[in-house]
Amino acid sequence: MVGPRARPGGARRPAPPRRPGPGALLAGLVRTARPRQWVKNVLVVAAPAAAGQLFTTAALTRLPLVLLLFTACSAAVYLVNDARDAESDRAHPVKRHRPVAAGQVPVPVAYAAGCALAVLAPLAAVLLCPPLTAAVLAAYVAMQLAYCLRLKRVLVVDLAVVAAGFLMRAMTGGIAMDIPLSRWFLITTGFGALFMVAAKRYSEAVEMAGRGGATRALLTEYTAGYLRFVWQLAAGGAVLGYCLWALETGGVPQTGLLPWRQLSMIAFILGVLRYAVFADRGTAGEPEDVVLRDRPLAVVALVWAVLYGLAVTGW
Missing domain, CATH: 1.10.357.140 (UbiA prenyltransferase)
Structure with missing residues (x-):
């Protein structure tokens, strides 16, 4: 049986991948x-x-x-x-x-x-x-x-x-x-997205610290301190934008049984603080994985969704 052709120096040429079926x-x-x-x-x-x-x-x-x-x-x-x-x-x-x-x-x-x-x-x-x-x-x-x-x-x-x-x-x-x-929707969403992205990068930087390689092209060029600064800044911007929306009353009829908009701030801030625990530990990977694997965060997210729904529907 004829073996695979050897390259100079004794290395074998890898076999080409087989053509996949439909x-x-x-x-x-x-x-x-x-x-x-x-x-x-x-x-x-x-x-x-x-x-x-x-x-x-x-x-x-x-x-x-x-x-x-x-x-x-x-x-x-x-x-x-x-x-x-x-x-x-x-x-x-x-x-x-x-x-x-x-x-x-x-x-x-x-x-x-x-x-x-x-x-x-x-x-x-x-x-x-x-x-x-x-x-x-x-x-x-x-x-x-x-x-x-x-x-x-x-x-x-x-x-x-x-x-x-x-x-x-x-x-x-x-x-x-x-x-x-709404401007508040754009501000809160934009800063919230930056918070999760920077927290994920920070977690990757912490995980790769002391190892010989990075999974992203720029990961070795960011310092952990800088990425921490970014996610903290973004978290603050998201909280500020949300609170300004919740406290804004101009043109909004106060018809609800309770001040749901203001109450939803509590759940939103708790959610950000809980997510920041994982960011600080360097374990904030994919956002959906963080939420699904942490039951308290999932409960806080559910409570926020209910309060927010009551706020926008005016109950």
């Missing part, structure tokens, strides 16, 4: 699109929920479509990102198992699928949603692709781009529903 290819494309990350796109309901229009007929018919289109846009970005990083991912102990790096999805196929979704999703929004919705989706795709190609290597800008992605998710639902976006 089922394996489709499964690989779905995995590359990161289904676990799709939960972030639920933020498209934030603006309609804040306006008390989440369960209207228009919301129930249009928001699922917007959620689908935003999911397609985010999947496009993941596909292009993994295709671009396939070579470097093969040298990473964990990322080498990604479908593109492992050869389950050929690089040209990942590029083609990502580009197709990046074009088709905004075009579908042009036909099915208000024009500005398509513009936001196209801007999101362009910004995230720029992040993959260049901006993830630019200090501070990388944090701003990731936070802006969360903010654009939250804005899109309101734009699709023709809901005016």
